[in-house]
Amino acid sequence: MTNTALITGASRGLGLALARSLAADGWGLILTARDPYALDPVADELGALSVAGNVADPAHRERLARAALDRGGLDLLVNNASGLGAVPLPPLATYPVDTLEELLRVNVLAPLALIQATLRGLRERRGAIVNVSSDAAVEAYEGWGGYGATKAALERLSHVLAVEEPDVAVWWFDPGEMRTAMLADAVGPEEAAAAPTPETVVPTLRRLIAERPPSGRVKHR
Structure with missing residues (x-):
């Protein structure tokens, strides 16, 4: 049986890099991202479903869950898609609450809802979930309060899910700084280029x- 992974935010950055690595080892991939013009060429390159x-x-999310069901379930769900929130990064004293509300939808509620929609198949195949987090979830950096709060919430959901779902591995993964468009938006292109x-x-x-180590928080390096 071919292993199947669903990766969100797969058109660039970490999602794309992981998709390429898994495809090289014969994984079946369901890839999603907002921009079809960026995603479709990636899917064509990797023989994946876009x-x-x-x-x-x-x-x-219903379409993604249906695609996973059509594949017989998932061996891996990677919740990588994420928003940054308000930029330039503002202090919490002036953080736009409506922007934070939308960020919570993308960074917290969407991953949970996608887990709920695909969990039956993950259980049946004793699959794994990777929720991509950040050191901003556990460290206090000026300007990162909104984004960090969403990642802290995602980590708490991940931790509880790991307790509640012993047949599914759940890792909340902190990749550290990476050379991505999101980091460039946050800190500027020059600093991001050094990551x-x-x-x-x-x-x-x-x-x-x-x-497949025990569920838990994993930090790159």
Whole structure:
């Protein structure tokens, strides 16, 4: 049986790097990202199923869950899609509450809802869930309060889910700084260019998937 993974935010960054690594080992892939013009060429390259859309949209999550069901369930769900929130990064004293509300939908509620929609298949195949987090979830950095709060919430949900679902491995994964468009938006392109590429993070994720350690928080390096 071919292993199947669903990866959100798969058109660039860590999602793309992981998708390429899994495809090289024969995994079947369901890939999603907002922009079909960015996602479809990736799916064509990797022989993957492209399901473009916004993970915060319930109808889109239903399409993803249906695609997973058509594949007989999932061996791996990677909740990688994420928003940054308000930029330039504001202090909490002036953080736009409506922006934070939308960020919670994308970074917290959407991953949970997608887990709920695919959990039966993950249980049946004793699959694994990777919820991509950040050191901003556990450290207090000026300007990162909104984003960090969403990632802290995602980590708490992950921890409780790990207790409630012993047949599914759940890892909340902190990749550290990576050379991505999101980091460039947050800190500027010059500083972001000095960060490691997402490809350097993938071996840590592949070890998780292959060795299946106990559920928990995992930090790259």
